[in-house]
Amino acid sequence: MGSFGASQTPYVLVTGATSFIGAHVVDNLLHRGFRVRGATRSLEKGDLMLQARPEHASKLDFVQIKDFTTATSFDEALKDIEGVIHVASPFSYDVQDNEQELVLPAIKGVRSVLEGAAKHPSIERVVITSSFASVLDANRKAPPRFTYTAEDWNPLSYEESTNRETPAVIAYRGSKKFAELEAWNFVKEKKPSFEITTLCPPMTFGPIRHPISKATQLNESNAMLWKVASGEQFPVARVPFWIDVRDLAAAHVEALLRPGAANKRYTVSAPEKFSYQLAADVMLEEFDWTKGQINIPEHRQHIDDTYDLDGETAAKELGITYTPFCNTVKDLISQVANMEAGRTN
Numbered sequence: 001m002g003s004f005g006a007s008q009t010p011y012v013l014v015t016g017a018t019s020f021i022g023a024h025v026v027d028n029l030l031h032r033g034f035r036v037r038g039a040t041r042s043l044e045k046g047d048l049m050l051q052a053r054p055e056h057a058s059k060l061d062f063v064q065i066k067d068f069t070t071a072t073s074f075d076e077a078l079k080d081i082e083g084v085i086h087v088a089s090p091f092s093y094d095v096q097d098n099e100q101e102l103v104l105p106a107i108k109g110v111r112s113v114l115e116g117a118a119k120h121p122s123i124e125r126v127v128i129t130s131s132f133a134s135v136l137d138a139n140r141k142a143p144p145r146f147t148y149t150a151e152d153w154n155p156l157s158y159e160e161s162t163n164r165e166t167p168a169v170i171a172y173r174g175s176k177k178f179a180e181l182e183a184w185n186f187v188k189e190k191k192p193s194f195e196i197t198t199l200c201p202p203m204t205f206g207p208i209r210h211p212i213s214k215a216t217q218l219n220e221s222n223a224m225l226w227k228v229a230s231g232e233q234f235p236v237a238r239v240p241f242w243i244d245v246r247d248l249a250a251a252h253v254e255a256l257l258r259p260g261a262a263n264k265r266y267t268v269s270a271p272e273k274f275s276y277q278l279a280a281d282v283m284l285e286e287f288d289w290t291k292g293q294i295n296i297p298e299h300r301q302h303i304d305d306t307y308d309l310d311g312e313t314a315a316k317e318l319g320i321t322y323t324p325f326c327n328t329v330k331d332l333i334s335q336v337a338n339m340e341a342g343r344t345n
Helices: 020-031 043-051 054-059 098-118 158-162 168-190 220-229 245-257 276-286 312-318 325-344
Strands: 011-015 035-040 060-064 083-086 125-129 146-148 195-199 203-205 242-244 307-309
Touching (some): 011 020, 020 035, 035 043, 043 054, 043 060, 054 060, 083 098, 083 245, 098 125, 098 158, 098 168, 125 168, 125 245, 158 168, 168 195, 195 245, 203 245, 203 325, 220 276, 220 325, 245 312, 276 325
Parallel strands (some): 011 083, 035 060, 083 125, 125 195
């Protein structure tokens, strides 16, 4: 990336910095010696992250952005910044209006980041967290066997994703697709001084680095694993693909730094597929306290192995090594169990 890595301590803005993925991105950057500004809706969470990282106090600061969707949202946050990693995105299945609460906020959030960045010639690259949801075609079924790649786009129409009758899970897929399209269209039409890279991760699991104090505050994907550990009925894996959050954070930072990642779209995914049954197997092997607690179904839940997702291109071009599923599950579950034990003592 141009002179990015050349400046003594490049200054990077991370949006959604106090979120599950965002906090890992912040840590990856800090460990590499970057200065980081976190954009967050909650300064309280920003303060908690600062308190948890006293050794990085001089290189980490937070700016509060209550509304990510206005034209001037990022004017203050982008001062002196050389690179941006845009992680923040609205995510809730508890919505009344798909368009107003999911789709439009995601599109406007991306647009306001890019419009803000375009005012600062010092910014050379913007990395955007998209999602496998913008790649997936829910109606595509094997046989014949197929592999999703970064060339694939979810065929969902804007009309369908914003329809009030459409379930929120489908509207969410639309929000990721149309937000990502907004980014590519912006670059094509406005030709800003920066390049973009988008990452499309599937289910993201792994240990927590953002400020939470109890299991009920877990992000959506990790909450599914904790449900298994807690003896709830196994969720159904909508897709068999996943990535460890630490690998995803590394991919974001590499996408910012590597000249070859400019204007590329990547699907990032571990080579082994998962099911919640597989997660239960790991937990039963690793943690005695799960024996007799995990609610093992009568019929074993199988991994859907009828199709694939290309994670190799990203691994090769971004230099990532994927973490094994057993390590990811072990690291998260031991952490949450300790958190819960600390609360109940």
